[in-house]
Amino acid sequence: MSAVPRTLFDKLWDEHVIAVREDGETLLWVDRHFVHEGSHHAFRKLDERGAALAEPALTFGVADHYVPTRGRPVIADREVAGMVERLSGNARQHGFRLFGLDDPAQGIVHVVGPEQGLTLPGLLIVCGDSHTSTHGAFGAYAFGIGASEVAHVLMTQTLWQRKPKRMRITVTGQLGAHVSAKDLALHVIASIGTNGAQGHALEYAGPAISSLSMEGRLTLCNMSIEAGARCAMVAPDDTTFAWLAGRPFAPSGAGLDEAIGRWRALASDASAVFDRDIVIDGDAVAPTVTWGTSPEDALPISGRVPDPDAIVADPARRAYIADALGYMGLAAGMPLAAVAVDRIFIGSCTNARLEDLRAAASVLRGRKSLVPGLVSPGSSLVKRQAETEGLDRVFIDAGLTWADSGCSMCVGMNGDLVASGERCASTTNRNFRGRQGLGARTHLMSPAMVAAAAVTGRLTDVRTLPQLEA
Amino acid sequence: MQPFTSLTAPACPLGLANVDTDQLIPARFMKRSRADGYGGVLLHDLRFDEQGEPRAAFPLDDPRHAGARILVARRTFGTGSSREAAVYALWDYGIACVIAPSFGDIFASNAVKNGLLPAQVSDADAETLLALLAGGGHLTVDLEAMAITLAGKDGSGQPQQRFSFTIDPVRRLQLLNGWDDIDLTIRHTAEIARYRSERARSQPWTFPEAAEETRPDQAVQAMKL
Numbered sequence: 037m038s039a040v041p042r043t044l045f046d047k048l049w050d051e052h053v054i055a056v057r058e059d060g061e062t063l064l065w066v067d068r069h070f071v072h073e074g075s076h077h078a079f080r081k082l083d084e085r086g087a088a089l090a091e092p093a094l095t096f097g098v099a100d101h102y103v104p105t106r107g108r109p110v111i112a113d114r115e116v117a118g119m120v121e122r123l124s125g126n127a128r129q130h131g132f133r134l135f136g137l138d139d140p141a142q143g144i145v146h147v148v149g150p151e152q153g154l155t156l157p158g159l160l161i162v163c164g165d166s167h168t169s170t171h172g173a174f175g176a177y178a179f180g181i182g183a184s185e186v187a188h189v190l191m192t193q194t195l196w197q198r199k200p201k202r203m204r205i206t207v208t209g210q211l212g213a214h215v216s217a218k219d220l221a222l223h224v225i226a227s228i229g230t231n232g233a234q235g236h237a238l239e240y241a242g243p244a245i246s247s248l249s250m251e252g253r254l255t256l257c258n259m260s261i262e263a264g265a266r267c268a269m270v271a272p273d274d275t276t277f278a279w280l281a282g283r284p285f286a287p288s289g290a291g292l293d294e295a296i297g298r299w300r301a302l303a304s305d306a307s308a309v310f311d312r313d314i315v316i317d318g319d320a321v322a323p324t325v326t327w328g329t330s331p332e333d334a335l336p337i338s339g340r341v342p343d344p345d346a347i348v349a350d351p352a353r354r355a356y357i358a359d360a361l362g363y364m365g366l367a368a369g370m371p372l373a374a375v376a377v378d379r380i381f382i383g384s385c386t387n388a389r390l391e392d393l394r395a396a397a398s399v400l401r402g403r404k405s406l407v408p409g410l411v412s413p414g415s416s417l418v419k420r421q422a423e424t425e426g427l428d429r430v431f432i433d434a435g436l437t438w439a440d441s442g443c444s445m446c447v448g449m450n451g452d453l454v455a456s457g458e459r460c461a462s463t464t465n466r467n468f469r470g471r472q473g474l475g476a477r478t479h480l481m482s483p484a485m486v487a488a489a490a491v492t493g494r495l496t497d498v499r500t501l502p503q504l505e506a
Numbered sequence: 507m508q509p510f511t512s513l514t515a516p517a518c519p520l521g522l523a524n525v526d527t528d529q530l531i532p533a534r535f536m537k538r539s540r541a542d543g544y545g546g547v548l549l550h551d552l553r554f555d556e557q558g559e560p561r562a563a564f565p566l567d568d569p570r571h572a573g574a575r576i577l578v579a580r581r582t583f584g585t586g587s588s589r590e591a592a593v594y595a596l597w598d599y600g601i602a603c604v605i606a607p608s609f610g611d612i613f614a615s616n617a618v619k620n621g622l623l624p625a626q627v628s629d630a631d632a633e634t635l636l637a638l639l640a641g642g643g644h645l646t647v648d649l650e651a652m653a654i655t656l657a658g659k660d661g662s663g664q665p666q667q668r669f670s671f672t673i674d675p676v677r678r679l680q681l682l683n684g685w686d687d688i689d690l691t692i693r694h695t696a697e698i699a700r701y702r703s704e705r706a707r708s709q710p711w712t713f714p715e716a717a718e719e720t721r722p723d724q725a726v727q728a729m730k731l
């Protein structure tokens with residue numbers, strides 16, 4: 037009479053159920069709620085109802101989306117200053133902890149949460165930002181919500197959800213040298229498509245995942261939203277626990293030991309069943325770049341820009357590719373490694389943690405960037421640590437701009453933009469039209485690949501550069 | 507929230523796939539307050555060129571589709587950023603229903619919370635509808651029957667063709683009834699309080715250190731409004 041085997045996700049779900057409605061909608065408890073400057077619509081809804089914030093101590097604010105990355109603490113743009121001030125005002129009014137512009141731990145919300153130990157295994161974490169899936173790297177149930185849902189969480193610390201289906205991606209083998217979690221993420225999205233994980237809670241498993249650092253797991257879970265996943269996760273293990281020890285908001289001492297005992301039991305039971313179960317060969321993942329205007333438009337760097345005329349069977353697909361190539365200013369059939377770039381960006385919650393900056397710096401050390409570029413660390417603490425290690429000098433000596441932390445050129449809300457028609461090699465997560473600025477052409481890739489593009493002025497297989505440090 | 511039962515209105519064939527929320531409303535317009543209206547910036551960079559002039563070929567600004575309240579698009583509509591402003595832009599423009607073969611998850615959820623119907627059809631039906639609407643036309647979208655009918659160019663006359671659509675049953679009920687989640691949640695106040703104290707007891711680390719100082723029944727207080 038053993039219990040029904042459950043997946044990691046089943047366990048996370050079960051643990052948060054408060055009530056189930058007849059129609060199957062389930063009321064879930066929210067352990068952590070992150071808000072940012074873009075959450076103003078939700079606070080307005082709260083004020084309209086005259087409601088109080090239900091759990092100020094479980095609510096954390098981060099100034100990231102609109103903050104300037106240069107010239108701080110001055111905010112030159114009046115509208116932007118207003119957005120940042122509105123968040124501070126909400127924090128004061130409702131009494132929640134804010135990592136504001138002047139806080140030494142300020143940074144991008146999905147970098148700050150893990151860094152502070154606010155993100156823990158077993159938690160349900162939400163934020164009005166789709167890349168909240170990032171936090172699932174710790175074995176948490178984390179997902180992005182819209183403004184109406186943010187308002188609901190502010191007022192009740194709960195959320196109505198329907199249980200998504202369960203999906204597992206097992207990555208066999210090991211990623212090769214200079215092949216990173218970002219390459220794996222792009223490879224997965226290209227393999228299954230932007231709809232590939234639609235309606236599913238996605239768990240990553242397998243030897244290539246176990247050997248990923250926490251930074252790598254964060255990158256992978258971050259990008260999973262681009263495959264349509266509702267959330268993504270990796271079962272917590274010794275890598276996770278080691279990373280958490282000593283973080284400001286994480287449990288410590290006996291409390292940590294007790295928590296680890298609970299967290300170990302979260303892993304999917306051996307015989308648990310997934311609605312979809314796919315296997316990816318980790319050994320076969322190459323450095324990968326995008327060529328189009330959707331993250332699924334990704335190919336190994338050795339590939340060529342697709343030719344719409346070669347697609348006979350699917351006129352909609354043919355039209356889509358032709359249109360994307362038009363926007364991107366690319367010729368069908370040209371080798372990806374021949375595509376010249378105008379600038380680079382290293383930043384965002386996808387790839388601006390310390391490991392990412394180290395990877396980029398190891399390529400740039402002693403080299404010059406042929407194009408201008410911006411490096412914005414994932415958090416102010418990452419920035420300080422990078423400076424302690426001298427990484428800032430590597431970037432500056434290469435001719436790049438070393439900036440403060442924020443969402444910056446990932447979304448351009450703070451005015452850090454790629455000019456129209458310019459081509460940017462970027463460590464971010466979305467190559468949508470206009471994402472980095474009106475008419476901007478974005479190619480997504482890993483930090484090492486962006487660094488390689490910087491030193492050659494074109495998309496480049498980082499493995500072909502001579503004298504790389506291991 | 508206003509209930510959605512049935513709508514007969516001009517429908518615009520937006521023959522695009524992967525219309526992400528960055529397209530529906532570019533980030534630079536998101537500083538504005540809702541009171542200023544988001545309709546004017548819907549799909550802004552597709553509708554207007556870099557000088558701000560309307561692009562002639564864009565369906566939304568084609569006089570044959572004037573007054574559209576229904577949009578028909580290809581797959582993966584509303585993918586990407588969780589910005590609910592994407593729904594505000596559609597709604598403020600006048601769109602109350604989007605018909606497409608698939609939707610971004612967060613978008614669909616945001617849509618329903620604002621009374622906008624995301625109606626899912628097969629790829630083939632989306633193609634048929636796009637072709638039928640090319641020169642303009644009205645559709646009737648009946649949420650009760652989960653059916654779309656072509657209502658003729660002026661909205662009158664015999665229904666010419668019928669398509670069925672799908673929507674998650676819970677979302678359908680919410681739209682039909684115009685339910686607001688918070689009203690439903692308040693009925694569970696006591697269960698929430700019970701859950702909270704049990705969680706604080708069994709897994710205290712889920713409440714970060716400073717947190718236990720705060721009023722333990724705040725969730726309940728907030729909901730007793």
Ligand code: SF4
Pocket residue numbers: 100101144145146165167384385386442443444446447465
């Ligand atoms: S860096 Fe980009 S993806 Fe990450 S939270 Fe900021 S805007 Fe969103």
